Amino acid sequence: MSDFPSGAICVVGLAKVANQNPIHSVHRALAGSFIVDPSSGLVYDVQFDTVCQITSDFLASLLIGLSLHTDLEEMISRVQSRYFGDSRRAITVILRDVAARLRECQGGTTESFFIDGVGGLPFNSRINRDLFDCLLAAKGVPLFF
Numbered sequence: 430m431s432d433f434p435s436g437a438i439c440v441v442g443l444a445k446v447a448n449q450n451p452i453h454s455v456h457r458a459l460a461g462s463f464i465v466d467p468s469s470g471l472v473y474d475v476q477f478d479t480v481c482q483i484t485s486d487f488l489a490s491l492l493i494g495l496s497l498h499t500d501l502e503e504m505i506s507r508v509q510s511r512y513f514g515d516s517r518r519a520i521t522v523i524l525r526d527v528a529a530r531l532r533e534c535q536g537g538t539t540e541s542f543f544i545d546g547v548g549g550l551p552f553n554s555r556i557n558r559d560l561f562d563c564l565l566a567a568k569g570v571p572l573f574f
Contacts, residue, residue, distance in 0.1 A: 431464075431474060438534065440468050442526035444519035459516055461523040463497070470498030470531060477523075479516065488512060488520065497528045 442461045464474040464509050475492050477485040491507040501524060 433464050437464050439464050440530050442523035442528050444522035446516055446519050447485055459519045463527050470496040497531050501528050527539055
């Protein structure tokens with residue numbers, strides 16, 4: 430388990446994937462969990478629920494250390510130019526989603542909450558367990574959907 434700065438938050442982005450994408454058969458959607466500094470948008474850590482862990486690790490190497498506030502287009506450019514998997518478009522959607530959610534939590538509600546389902550998926554689906562695991566792993570890091 431990683432130790433994150435006390436002010437870090439966990440922001441989760443979601444995107445649908447094509448039916449022929451291997452992720453669809455496992456998760457039905459793709460999620461990205463970002464541990465970030467809420468003021469600067471700096472990404473401390475990120476994990477995607479890809480089929481292969483090495484894919485998530487590679488994507489993390491492209492994004493960690495950049496800011497969702499100031500480097501969003503650079504993040505998208507890195508993914509588009511260096512990742513050639515079926516989920517490339519979904520990763521871009523997740524990046525934009527997480528950046529928007531981060532802006533929302535800065536200017537609005539910072540209340541943490543659980544939801545019954547994510548993207549229309551039942552609570553017992555794997556993606557929800559992964560998101561819940563992210564919350565538990567972060568211990569006390571506020572979680573925003």
